[in-house]
Amino acid sequence: MSDPSRRTMLKGAGATLGAAAFARAVAPITEWTNDLSVEGFLQKHYKELTVEDMSAVLARIERETEEQYGAKVSVEDVRPTPGVQFAYALNLSVCIGCRRCAKACHEENNHDRATNNSYIRVLEMTNGSLNLEHGTVTYDHAVPAPGKFYMPVQCHQCDNAPCVRVCPVEATWKESDGIVVVDYDWCIGCRYCEAACPYHARRFNWSKPEIPADEINPDQAYLSNRIRPQGVMEKCTFCLHRTRRGKLPACLEACPTGARVFGNLADPDSEIRWVLENKRVFVLKEDLGTQPRFFYFFDE
Amino acid sequence: MKRLLPLLLLLTSAIGCERGFVDSRREFGPAVPEDARAHPVEIHSPTTLGVADTPLLDAKGRPIGVACETCHGPTPDLSWAAEPDRPEAFHEAVDLRHGELTCNHCHDAEDRTKLHLADGTPLEVKDAMTLCAQCHGVQYRDYTHGSHGGMNGHWDLNRGPRDRNHCVDCHAPHTPAYGQVLPVHPPRDRYLEVVEHDAPDHSAKEAH
Numbered sequence: 001m002s003d004p005s006r007r008t009m010l011k012g013a014g015a016t017l018g019a020a021a022f023a024r025a026v027a028p029i030t031e032w033t034n035d036l037s038v039e040g041f042l043q044k045h046y047k048e049l050t051v052e053d054m055s056a057v058l059a060r061i062e063r064e065t066e067e068q069y070g071a072k073v074s075v076e077d078v079r080p081t082p083g084v085q086f087a088y089a090l091n092l093s094v095c096i097g098c099r100r101c102a103k104a105c106h107e108e109n110n111h112d113r114a115t116n117n118s119y120i121r122v123l124e125m126t127n128g129s130l131n132l133e134h135g136t137v138t139y140d141h142a143v144p145a146p147g148k149f150y151m152p153v154q155c156h157q158c159d160n161a162p163c164v165r166v167c168p169v170e171a172t173w174k175e176s177d178g179i180v181v182v183d184y185d186w187c188i189g190c191r192y193c194e195a196a197c198p199y200h201a202r203r204f205n206w207s208k209p210e211i212p213a214d215e216i217n218p219d220q221a222y223l224s225n226r227i228r229p230q231g232v233m234e235k236c237t238f239c240l241h242r243t244r245r246g247k248l249p250a251c252l253e254a255c256p257t258g259a260r261v262f263g264n265l266a267d268p269d270s271e272i273r274w275v276l277e278n279k280r281v282f283v284l285k286e287d288l289g290t291q292p293r294f295f296y297f298f299d300e
Numbered sequence: 301m302k303r304l305l306p307l308l309l310l311l312t313s314a315i316g317c318e319r320g321f322v323d324s325r326r327e328f329g330p331a332v333p334e335d336a337r338a339h340p341v342e343i344h345s346p347t348t349l350g351v352a353d354t355p356l357l358d359a360k361g362r363p364i365g366v367a368c369e370t371c372h373g374p375t376p377d378l379s380w381a382a383e384p385d386r387p388e389a390f391h392e393a394v395d396l397r398h399g400e401l402t403c404n405h406c407h408d409a410e411d412r413t414k415l416h417l418a419d420g421t422p423l424e425v426k427d428a429m430t431l432c433a434q435c436h437g438v439q440y441r442d443y444t445h446g447s448h449g450g451m452n453g454h455w456d457l458n459r460g461p462r463d464r465n466h467c468v469d470c471h472a473p474h475t476p477a478y479g480q481v482l483p484v485h486p487p488r489d490r491y492l493e494v495v496e497h498d499a500p501d502h503s504a505k506e507a508h
Binding site: 045047048049050051053054077078079080081082083084089091094096097098099100102103106114115116118121122137138139140141142143144145170173176206243244245246247248252253255256257258261262263264270271274275278279297299300 | 321326330332442446449453458460482486487490492
């Protein structure tokens with residue numbers, strides 16, 4: 001029996017170091033949460049999934065929603081209808097600031113109950129001013145208050161969307177019907193898009209959304225109102241799970257004054273086209289060149 | 301120009317770099333079938349007049365509503381009219397604040413359940429929007445183009461129907477001004493708590 005050679009010693013030391021480095025590298029796996037399954041972790045980008053992959057993903061999400069929230073839901077991959085270009089217009093002359101749109105959004109899109117989250121923020125503004133910095137969102141008096149007007153702000157689905165360009169992982173993009181979407185399973189939660197959006201339209205899931213099972217809207221889509229995981233961005237999708245099936249968005253249906261007009265820009269006979277052609281229309285922060293699909297207008 | 305060309309090519313190729321769908325079957329949803337029949341737009345149109353509030357209150361303190369035809373219909377029940385000063389008191393709660401209009405501008409003098417246009421042409425109650433449209437043409441125009449008045453259902457009438465409100469669903473005909481309401485669903489964003497302390501200062505700044 002000879003003493004171990006120098007070569008064997010070095011081999012042993014190398015192996016030990018290697019094993020230690022490997023253990024360190026995989027340490028995060030020991031903190032693996034129940035919220036992220038192995039299938040979820042290994043899932044490909046939304047656009048790389050085949051029809052078969054997607055149906056497996058949807059089945060996993062439905063199963064996990066039932067396990068974590070106790071609610072039976074249907075999650076579908078609702079895709080754009082050919083020949084449809086969505087746009088939205090809002091009549092500032094008749095909006096009374098009642099915030100029922102924000103409430104409808106909260107319920108339709110399965111937002112976290114504790115934070116009252118909603119994709120719509122209604123600003124109370126002083127007549128004669130369009131300075132958003134002076135708008136308040138916490139008003140709690142009877143509306144409309146004298147000398148004030150109300151300006152709901154939500155995602156403008158920009159054609160030149162700054163939020164899409166800043167995403168480092170392509171987790172958000174503009175779809176062929178004009179809606180800017182987020183793949184919640186691909187988002188890394190860096191919040192660059194939140195910072196880039198000049199309309200303050202994106203929201204971050206600081207905590208895992210909590211919603212009682214009987215309040216969960218079971219009609220869900222992968223890219224819109226399915227319950228989002230913790231640590232990812234979310235945003236208004238013009239209720240694509242409704243609108244891509246021909247229905248009106250939830251915020252429009254909730255509006256008691258009819259301030260909201262929604263439709264297909266590609267249809268010359270649509271209501272939205274009539275508004276754009278006949279009303280005094282403007283877009284918010286036009287100078288930024290974001291080219292929104294969301295318009296504001298006034299009556300005569 | 302020669303120098304710009306590669307730059308242009310680079311730019312266009314960079315734009316074209318956007319990730320495409322691996323499975324083209326997933327790119328679009330089903331097209332709307334061309335033979336899809338247009339669904340109707342239903343306007344909620346009551347065929348009788350509503351109720352008018354009276355000064356009498358129910359157990360919960362709300363005014364009791366009485367349909368106009370109870371007294372003013374073809375077979376009126378006027379048994380209570382034995383008390384001569386009741387009708388006036390009774391009608392006090394019919395709050396008419398609609399410009400300079402009086403009852404007879406819209407209701408027939410003989411039968412209050414019947415409506416007529418400004419030129420006296422009789423009008424079915426279900427067509428009452430025409431009555432409103434005589435003066436509110438701008439609103440009626442906007443309504444017919446979908447930019448006034450709430451709706452429910454489908455934006456795409458190829459795929460489903462739409463329900464629309466009627467003028468008096470939102471505007472009480474006697475007091476048509478849309479009243480104030482209390483807002484619902486206050487935001488509770490985490491940053492708002494800090495802002496609230498500055499609120500009084502903030503509104504003072506706004507005032508100038």
